Amino acid sequence: MTVYEMLLKEKDSKYKEFQAKLVPNIAPETIIGVRTPKMREVAKEVFKSDIRGEFLSKLPHKYYEENLVHFFVVSLIKDFDECIKEVEKFLPYVDCWPVSDQATPKCFKKNHGKLLPYIKKWIASDHVYTARFGMRMLMNEFLDEDFKEEYLELVASKKGEDYYLKMMVAWYFATALAKQYDASVKYFEDRKLDEWVHKKAIQKAVESFRVTDEHKEYLKTFR
Helix, strand or coil: CCHHHHHHHHCHHHHHHHHHHHHHCCCCCCCCCCCCHHHHHHHHHEEEHCCCCHHHCCCCCCHHHHHHHHHHHCCCCCCHHHHHHHHHHHHHHHHHHHHHHHHCCHHHHHHHHHHHHHHHHHHCCHHHHHHHHHHHHHHHHHCCCCCCCHHHHHHCCCCCCHHHHHHHHHHCCCHHHCCCCHHHHHHHHCCCCHHHHHHHHHHHHCCCCCCCCCHHHHCCCCC
């Protein structure tokens, strides 16, 4: 059975309509309509099967859900070097924010030293979703004990007019305000971010349960 056939068995027509509205930049006919838990189940099955290699090597895929399953499968690879190889092979084919945002390779957590150069390269990419993925990995992996103030600049200096790129910069800084407030608030005090990103990041921080009320009130003064 192919991955497409596996996904087709889980098709939900109403969910397809919902997904088409959620991801307006891809063609509706490329959406099957499969919920994320089901796709993760398919990915686990593919990961353990003898069709994994063939599926990962056949790019580009036709369907949105095939791309999601692809990244979910890659995220299950335990060997860092093998995982990175597959991530780099796939990133140029990522064409929307859910595919960029929902997969997080487990092996990244224990390989920060090897991961960081890749993150810097991804953020520097002109491909919107490669850059978005790089910023998300920096947000996920380097805003806690391995944080350095210089990482904020990697994201702040990323310029572009694409909505999904700017939204990721705002998301990163809203999260940074929750986790590394003293370092990140300077970017708002000094208005170092583009105006749209500046306002959106403040909005997201004010809506966050992880930012203190005191910090929220201070941030509101910079709207």
